[in-house]
Amino acid sequence: EGEIHIPDTKYSFDGPFGTYDRGELQRGFQIYKDVCAACHSMNLLSYRNLRDIGLSADEVTAVAAGVQIQDGPNDNGEMFERPGRASDRFRHPFANTAAARAANNGALPPDLSVITKARVGGADYIHALLVGYEEPPEGVTVMEGMHYNKYFPGHQIAMAPPLSQEGQVTYADGTKATVDQMARDVAAFLTWAAEPELETRRAMGVRVLIFLAILGGLAYAVKRKTWADVH
Ligand code: HEM
Numbered sequence: 001e002g003e004i005h006i007p008d009t010k011y012s013f014d015g016p017f018g019t020y021d022r023g024e025l026q027r028g029f030q031i032y033k034d035v036c037a038a039c040h041s042m043n044l045l046s047y048r049n050l051r052d053i054g055l056s057a058d059e060v061t062a063v064a065a066g067v068q069i070q071d072g073p074n075d076n077g078e079m080f081e082r083p084g085r086a087s088d089r090f091r092h093p094f095a096n097t098a099a100a101r102a103a104n105n106g107a108l109p110p111d112l113s114v115i116t117k118a119r120v121g122g123a124d125y126i127h128a129l130l131v132g133y134e135e136p137p138e139g140v141t142v143m144e145g146m147h148y149n150k151y152f153p154g155h156q157i158a159m160a161p162p163l164s165q166e167g168q169v170t171y172a173d174g175t176k177a178t179v180d181q182m183a184r185d186v187a188a189f190l191t192w193a194a195e196p197e198l199e200t201r202r203a204m205g206v207r208v209l210i211f212l213a214i215l216g217g218l219a220y221a222v223k224r225k226t227w228a229d230v231h
Pocket of ligand 1: 031032035036037038039040104107108109110115119126129130156157158159160162163186
């Protein structure tokens, strides 16, 4: 039993100049919405943020309208539910922490807004975790209500395998929904959620380098001219 080795998943956003693949992010959102959202909140995201991954205003409105959001109190002091709006934060699957634990055998599904930042390995880890369920090795007893996962620290996780069969979702773009594909896509989506500014940040970095190269060249030329007569 050595260190856990997390396999390296190749992504378009890897490396210093990588960018997101909009199709992949949209598929990933579909997985979050159809599977993960039953248990995991994403408090830092609003439906309107989905414009950033290529959904049209109408699509965003439709996604938001598809969930019921707790609102209130109204004039009578009552809480009520209403269809979501583009400006709403992603819907909370549970009323509170106690309800979330009660529905999950005592364990708390963490908020996924910045999970790729909160776990070593980022997207690679999320992908690995989702495909890492297997039978426990000889001699290992899995506790009641827990599941063996080769990539989860400690190997016993309260989350049942959320992506367990091919074709569990039907992708809008026709991509074949293998478990590996679904895991990849949702890990990419969660990376974007945690780091929506990644592309702008990198583009700025490139401009800064170009600027510095030109400025450096100029400074050198000026230096040569200024000191040309000093021997
Ligand atoms: C934990 C992702 C679906 C229940 C987690 C963790 C991640 C995650 C990243 C944290 C693991 C860690 O601490 O390192 C996902 C994704 C899902 C999904 C991407 C959809 C594909 C679900 C569903 C449920 C659920 C549908 C409930 C039926 C839990 C619980 C934990 C957990 C209870 C806490 C596990 C523990 O600490 O032992 N999930 N999840 N998840 N998830 Fe999910």
